Every structure is written in structure tokens, then in C-alpha cells.
Amino acid sequence: MIVIARYSFAHEAQIAKASLEAAGIHTHLADEHTVNLQWLYSNAMGGVRLMVAKQDAEQACDILSSDFSQAVEDSHIFSGEADACPCCGSHDLLPYTKGKRPAFVVFLFLGFPLFFYRHGYQCEACGEFTDKL
Structure with missing residues (x-):
């Protein structure tokens, strides 16, 4: 598994994880519980790391970089x-x-x-x- 994104807060990482898992991409969050327990360590540790399998990395990056704001406004x-x-x-x-x-x-x-x-x-x-x- 490789790191495709880092987040300062665990809730941001959870939102990204849910987006990827909805698309069928298996993910893992590293250091999520440590940041939740002591959020001041987040920057020192590099934040919560969102990890995916190497073969899914390109698709995952495309999904995370997509802007869905127009779809929400049109709903x-x-x-x-x-x-x-x-x-x-x-x-x-x-x-x-x-x-x-x-x-x-x-x-x-x-x-x-x-x-x-x-x-x-x-x-x-x-x-x-x-x-x-």
C-alpha cells in the first residue's frame, strides 16, 4: 500500500476514505487514532495518512481531485x-x-x-x- 494523501484531522481523512470505498477502492488510514488522541502531534507525524493499493493509486487520486460541488448544487x-x-x-x-x-x-x-x-x-x-x- 502507498500513501496518496495526508490530512491534519481524522474527520477529513474519513470523508476521503468513504469516497474511495464508495468507488470500490480498499483503503487504510494510518495514524488516525494517534491524531484523534493527541491532535497536536498531527503536524509532527505528518497527519493521518490515507493509503491504497499501488494498482488503485491513480484511480484514487482522480476521485479525490474531482470537484463534485456542481453536482450538489444541481441536486x-x-x-x-x-x-x-x-x-x-x-x-x-x-x-x-x-x-x-x-x-x-x-x-x-x-x-x-x-x-x-x-x-x-x-x-x-x-x-x-x-x-x-
């Missing part, structure tokens, strides 16, 4: 393009949390949180909030 989950506002029918919806400010104010006054906020979407055209699409 249905984040775009809201397939869903419409139930009030006006507009497709211009943005993720929104209703009741976040009052919950914070209650936390400041009482000293403990009362979570009465709701996650959903707010229409940019009419301002209508909905949590069901």
Missing part, C-alpha cells in the same frame, strides 16, 4: 426547483428555520433552551413558510 435536495410554494406556486424556495430568534431569547432569559422552532422552506415571492413539500 433536487438543495435547489428546490422541483417543489412549489403551496400558496403562490413559485419555485423560488429557500431553507428557513421559523422561530429561531424567539427560542434564543427564551434561552437568554430562562437559562435553558425551549426548542419550539421548525425547519422548512420560505417562499421568496410571497414570504409564505411551509414545512411540507
Whole structure:
């Protein structure tokens, strides 16, 4: 096995490992537990090393260097393009949390949180909030 990438934090290495294993490439993380235990040693040790078999190295480097940000932006989950506002029918919806400010104010006054906020979407055209699409 050869080292194809080094990461300062174990969670970054875990994300890269998951990407490679989803593509069917067997991986191994070296020094992951040492960095988790004493993260200040990460730079001295060279970080968490992501290792793959020599014959998979080129494919693994291609996968790690790929930029998937456009695919995420185009996905249905984040775009809201397939869903419409139930009030006006507009497709211009943005993720929104209703009741976040009052919950914070209650936390400041009482000293403990009362979570009465709701996650959903707010229409940019009419301002209508909905949590069901």
C-alpha cells in the first residue's frame, strides 16, 4: 500500500476514505487514532495518512481531485426547483428555520433552551413558510 494523501484531522481523512470505498477502492488510514488522541502531534507525524493499493493509486487520486460541488448544487435536495410554494406556486424556495430568534431569547432569559422552532422552506415571492413539500 502507498500513501496518496495526508490530512491534519481524522474527520477529513474519513470523508476521503468513504469516497474511495464508495468507488470500490480498499483503503487504510494510518495514524488516525494517534491524531484523534493527541491532535497536536498531527503536524509532527505528518497527519493521518490515507493509503491504497499501488494498482488503485491513480484511480484514487482522480476521485479525490474531482470537484463534485456542481453536482450538489444541481441536486433536487438543495435547489428546490422541483417543489412549489403551496400558496403562490413559485419555485423560488429557500431553507428557513421559523422561530429561531424567539427560542434564543427564551434561552437568554430562562437559562435553558425551549426548542419550539421548525425547519422548512420560505417562499421568496410571497414570504409564505411551509414545512411540507
